[in-house]
Amino acid sequence: MSEDKNISPDWIAVDWGTTNLRAWAVSKSGRALDMACSSDGMGGLERDQFETVLRKSIACWNLGGSTTVVACGMVGSRQGWIEAPYTKAPCKPLPDGLIKAPVNGDDLSVYIVPGIRQDNPSDVMRGEETQIAGFIATNPDWDGVICLPGSHTKWVHISAGEVVSFQTFMTGEMFDTLSQNTVLRHSIANEGWDDDAFIDAVSDSMSKPERIAGRLFSLRADGLLAGQSAQVARARLSGLLVGAELAAARPYWLGQQIAILGDEKLAKIYSAALLEQGVSAMRTDADHMTVAGLNAAYQSLKETA
Amino acid sequence: MSEDKNISPDWIAVDWGTTNLRAWAVSKSGRALDMACSSDGMGGLERDQFETVLRKSIACWNLGGSTTVVACGMVGSRQGWIEAPYTKAPCKPLPDGLIKAPVNGDDLSVYIVPGIRQDNPSDVMRGEETQIAGFIATNPDWDGVICLPGSHTKWVHISAGEVVSFQTFMTGEMFDTLSQNTVLRHSIANEGWDDDAFIDAVSDSMSKPERIAGRLFSLRADGLLAGQSAQVARARLSGLLVGAELAAARPYWLGQQIAILGDEKLAKIYSAALLEQGVSAMRTDADHMTVAGLNAAYQSLKETA
Structure with a gap:
């Protein structure tokens, strides 16, 4: 090493x-x-x-x-x-x-x-601020909303180079714990995907978000009774959770300029879900933004030294 | 032994x-x-x-x-x-x-x-049918909806002594896995409760169920920033999940005669949440219903023998 x-x-x-x-x-x-x-x-x-x-x-x-x-x-x-x-x-x-x-x-x-x-509503970030700084350094004068998908997905409203407001969704961690630590683990594959099942579930969850709590067990029951594959179940669970997030995050993405900053696989998923709502999001490389943000911090350090 | x-x-x-x-x-x-x-x-x-x-x-x-x-x-x-x-x-x-x-x-x-x-939508039960049989044996001619709270809460529509339709909600298992296996474990107590926090969260979740996905991380952030106690967080998580369930289960309880059949603590929680919606639910002892249901099965066995 x-x-x-x-x-x-x-x-x-x-x-x-x-x-x-x-x-x-x-x-x-x-x-x-x-x-x-x-x-x-x-x-x-x-x-x-x-x-x-x-x-x-x-x-x-x-x-x-x-x-x-x-x-x-x-x-x-x-x-x-x-x-x-x-x-x-x-x-x-x-x-x-x-x-x-x-x-x-x-x-x-x-x-x-x-x-x-952020004090009202309470929210916190650590690490994402650096990626955001990198994004702003790379795209000066950009106003809009940055979506940072992950275990704790953040939606961040940026204006005049400042973080105006933000909200965190536990979507990634919910997906992990539901698919690994509940009865759904018997019905959900560790790998595999189905684009149509994902998009259908996003639409279902967004149009009737009040039903989300009732949709989860159907992933198990459709596996037992209707022969639903574990790959389809995986994409459906993701779609239900991302759809619920998009329903709650609507004020962040509706009519806004959106950039997605995160892991490529996740960025692709969020991008597809947003596109279905008529929103074209810009995608950027998260690692690049992290280094650019840390570089901005390093430069500020040299200036104040 | x-x-x-x-x-x-x-x-x-x-x-x-x-x-x-x-x-x-x-x-x-x-x-x-x-x-x-x-x-x-x-x-x-x-x-x-x-x-x-x-x-x-x-x-x-x-x-x-x-x-x-x-x-x-x-x-x-x-x-x-x-x-x-x-x-x-x-x-x-x-x-x-x-x-x-x-x-x-x-x-x-x-x-x-x-x-x-149930084939459409897919759903299954094992064990609850026996408790339901016990309830019907004890309350003949009862029509209405039985709520069986638990890891997998069931809402079951009963008419003329038959199970007409039902729906399962993973509310209990969601509560367990979110409070034990996610970042929320740092903010949520294993014991303790706050009635007001529970009822507020139920109302919040029911009136704006589309926001549920955005409410969860606030349990963590309010603990970090606003000094929210771990007991209040516990009651709020329960309220958010039960509220989302009630929003999705509305066709089951709205304007219906309701009986709650389950563990006493859970029955009390569901009863309080329903009461807030103007619904008075009858509460029954789950163990008693299990034995009564198995007794009905035993009697049918003797008749056919």
């Missing part, structure tokens, strides 16, 4: 979530030269283990005498390396003031990007 | 679900003399283990030379002791023809009650 790749980064970008860490060696121009991964997410670490994990993850690169690391994500939560308190929306996605993490030695300076909170 | 209690049943009633078994020693008059429990539910047993588990569970009673056992629940599923194929609704809750399970020796005769299926 510590094989020398002969890569000499100018600085290091880190996206450190609950379940994993990804680090990029970044050039002076802001380009990712290499990526390193670790499954040592925030969720499994004690406070004094973060530095060791980071050092191990970036050991394969040639670091100079003093390297700056800029990190975003759950690493800045109360249970993380050091708490980077939420900034209150409306605000720029990267407000002034990164939080410096304690490090042994002066070869590394580690800074953490704060998350954003 | 096999201590002799000097109890001599006329026959034995068994409710054998996925996660546990309950057996009652029943008198000639249909009265439960004693109950025995086991955690050997259908879910953990191979086909050839059912007889051993049953014999162990009832060993504490004095059985005569030949004893009849009548069982309901998942013991009759395809993965159970022997499959008791579903009867198609509309039908009596206890159609003719119990299924005889294979037993070594002639000291026990074991009969299993079939479940009920």
Whole structure:
């Protein structure tokens, strides 16, 4: 793992979530030269283990005498390396003031990007603000709504370079727990898909969202009685949940310019569901936006230094 | 465990679900003399283990030379002791023809009650049909809707002693998996309750069911930002899910005579939610109905013998 790749980064970008860490060696121009991964997410670490994990993850690169690391994500939560308190929306996605993490030695300076909170209705984000900053840096003067699909999908209203308001939907985590931890696990495949079943379920769920609670068990019963395949059931469950989300998120996407920023598979699903509602969403590469956002944070750090 | 209690049943009633078994020693008059429990539910047993588990569970009673056992629940599923194929609704809750399970020796005769299926929309029940039969035996000529709250809550339309139609809601299992297996576990207590928070959430969810998908993460965010207690969050989650169920089940309870048949805590919750909609539901004891239903099955067996 510590094989020398002969890569000499100018600085290091880190996206450190609950379940994993990804680090990029970044050039002076802001380009990712290499990526390193670790499954040592925030969720499994004690406070004094973060530095060791980071050092191990970036050991394969040639670091100079003093390297700056800029990190975003759950690493800045109360249970993380050091708490980077939420900034209150409306605000720029990267407000002034990164939080410096304690490090042994002066070869590394580690800074953490704060998350954003919204007080009414209550909501929080950590990590997404950095992707949003990357998107805004890449698309200046863009106003509209960014959808960031994932375990906790976020819909974020952007205007004049600020996060105006946002809402989180647990759609991804609901899909995972319903398909793995309930009776539906007997009827739902781990892989496979059916585009028509997905779109039908989205439409069904959007047009009669009050029936969502009654639709779920039918995934089981249709498997038992009507021979529904486990792949169709998988796409239907996803469609029911995404449809319920779109019904609730309507104020965010109706008549708005939309960008989807996330994992390619998920982006494709959301894009198809929105297209069915007559909304053409722009799709962007999430990793690219993460590095661009961390780069914006790094540049702001140099300006204030 | 096999201590002799000097109890001599006329026959034995068994409710054998996925996660546990309950057996009652029943008198000639249909009265439960004693109950025995086991955690050997259908879910953990191979086909050839059912007889051993049953014999162990009832060993504490004095059985005569030949004893009849009548069982309901998942013991009759395809993965159970022997499959008791579903009867198609509309039908009596206890159609003719119990299924005889294979037993070594002639000291026990074991009969299993079939479940009920509905083809459009697809739905199934196993165990509830017996409770319904008990309810009808206890309340002859009753027409209306029976709500059986649980992991998989059922709403069952009864007319002229028949199951006309029914619908299953995964509300209980959703509550369990959301509160235990998602990020909400950090914000939701295992115990505790708040009546007002529950009723508010039911009303919120019923009046705007299309927003349910957006309400869930607010349970987490209100805990982080607004100091919401984990007991309030527990009651709110329950209220959101029960409210979504009531919104979807409206055709079942609106303008109908309602009986709630289930666990006391759950019955109380559903009763409070329905009362808020102006519906007074009758509450009945679930165990009593199970034994009464198995007794009706046993009596039909004697008539056809």
